[in-house]
Amino acid sequence: MNGAETLVRTLLASDVRVCFANPGTSEMHFVAALDQHPDMRCILCLFEGGVSGAADGYFRMKGEVAATLLHLAPGFGNAFANLHNARKAQSGVLNIMGDHADYHLRFEAPLKGDTVGISRTVSHWTRVCSEPGRVASDAADAVQAARAGNGQIATLILPANMAWSEAVGQAVAPPPPALRRPLDSEIAAAAKALRQPGAVLLVDGPALWSDLGLLAKRLTKAAGARLMQPFFAARFRRGAGAVRIERMAYRIEDNLALLKGAPALVLCGTTRPAGFFAYPGRPSTPDDPDTRLIDLCSRDMDIAWTLQALADDLGEAKLEADDFVSLAVPPLPSGPITLEKIGQSVAAHLPEDAVIVDEGITSSAPLAPALRQAAGHDVLTITGGSIGFGLPNAVGAAVACPDRKVVVLEGDGSGMYTLQSLWTMAREGLDVTVLVFANRGYQILREEMAAMGEEMGRNAVRMFDVVEPSLDWVALAKGHGVEGVRVTDMAGFNAAFAEAMGQRGPRLIEVVC
Ligand SMILES: Cc1ncc(C[n+]2csc(CCOP(=O)(O)OP(=O)(O)O)c2C)c(N)n1
DSSP states (O other): OBHHHHHHHHHHHTTOOEEEEEOOGGGHHHHHHHHTOTTSEEEEOSSHHHHHHHHHHHHHHHOOOEEEEEOTHHHHHHHHHHHHHHHHTTOOEEEEEEEOOGGGTTSOOTTOOOHHHHHHTTOSEEEEOOOGGGHHHHHHHHHHHHHGGGOOEEEEEEEHHHHHSBOOOOOOOOOOOOOOOOOHHHHHHHHHHHTSTTOEEEEOGGGGTSTHHHHHHHHHHHHTOEEEEOSSOSOEEESTTOBOOEEOOSSHHHHHHHHTTOSEEEEESSOOOOOSSOOTTSOSOOSOTTSEEEEEEOTTSOHHHHHHHHHHHHOOOOOOGGGBOOOOOOOOOOSBOOHHHHHHHHHHHOOTTEEEEEEOGGGHHHHHHHHTTSSOEEEEEOTTOOSSOHHHHHHHHHHHOTTSOEEEEEEHHHHTTSTTHHHHHHHHTOOEEEEEEEOSBOHHHHHHHHHTTOOOOHHHHHHHBOTTTTOOHHHHHHHTTOEEEEEOBHHHHHHHHHHHHHSOSOEEEEEEO
16 A cells, blocks of 8 residues: 555545545545545546645535645646635635656756645645555544634645655544634624614625525524625525525625715625725725724624624524515526526526526626526636636536536636536536636726726727637537537527526527627
8 A cells, every 4th residue: 555545445434425626646546545445536637726626616515625636846836726616615626636756846947846835825735645554544634624613725836755664554634623603702792783774784604505504694684784895705596495695796886885974894604895806096995994894703603602692692584485585486598698588597497405606707797687586596606817717616616416407607718717627527428517608808807998998999808809710619618529609699599598498418608798
């Protein structure tokens, strides 16, 4: 037995059963060890950003840590952007990054790089295996770290000679440390603040998709407070049957208006809201300067306990039909394509309990009104603002929930960052329908530039337009083994989307808009 073998045994003994992978030579012994264990599901992604995004989507939907297998420094670098999104989503991800044999590191081999440095920029926990006999316990610690604090990024660096050297045994990850809780006095102060008319409880994490949402609703109703959620969330429930929670807006101006006059803003499972960017002459944060900010329970603390403690103080009001979203399926729209009509058509066809991965950027907002009253579904958003999240996250979500339809709302600019994920969808037969909004450019950046009062000249236009040539998404899908269709009117969209919902397997619909 070698170090790599003890690593794989430890992962399996610790209930890590999926490995999203993009290997290289420094990981060959790890690959060989994985090869001995068919009970570990290894899924090849053709770019490391696909690996990390898939592990993120998997955790968001399954609540379980997946392993990633990443090539030494540059490979991990390619995974960075989606690890950043995963970190902001509070996803637990266990990265296994290979490295050169330790004695080889004193030479300037081509792939040598600062593995520890690049890991630390995005990981909560980083460790280099330095003894073959300790690979198993290092791996157990890494799994524990990935599960700590509601989910963290943990990176174990495995030099090749730690993997290939003789070692024995396996370990099991200890349970994660108990989550921190607010003091009783802090609960009492927050409860008192929430009793003031117009006070807001801002929640995130499982309160947005599990029964904790019911608890949050009952206690805010009892207190007479508003219940709100951030605009970007790792996962939230939407559509029929969802608890009514006010969602914050994307733009700082809208959030300033939403929070104006609130006497208190109590944070539970989230951080103080901040604008996506700073703009000259505008505030960075949307809370009213007169609002009392109460940072009750951060994202890595015990959210369930905190909500129950608030409920114990404030009481729990009975929920009525009005506290839940009702179903309103719109009629099928016809004629030329508009995004509002696309939303209506998606809402009309969406099966119960679908998962929508939202990277539609400017195309998503017009779809939202219809989707709000569609059949109940989960929404995964781009928590870290780093584009190239949608297709990989959909891979992870579909692996986590094979019985649920996954629908991706994808901008054509963002989709190009990680389109290799289409191939993984085809290879694994994942039930994902991708809607690409082909507006042929970086529309949000055009809007941002206009909002700054800047004129667009030739260079700016050429940096925002994705034309000459235009992307052929049907051909791109086909090249990755996914059936694709281009639609230019609502009749075409209705038919293509209905067909995609009626069948299993990956599909792509290029929506010319
Ligand atoms: C990793 C990363 N690179 C660049 C950006 C900047 N950026 C934000 S949105 C965007 C373009 C999005 O275009 P598209 O997906 O087509 O959506 P649209 O704006 O057209 O709705 C870019 C380049 C980013 N957010 N993240």
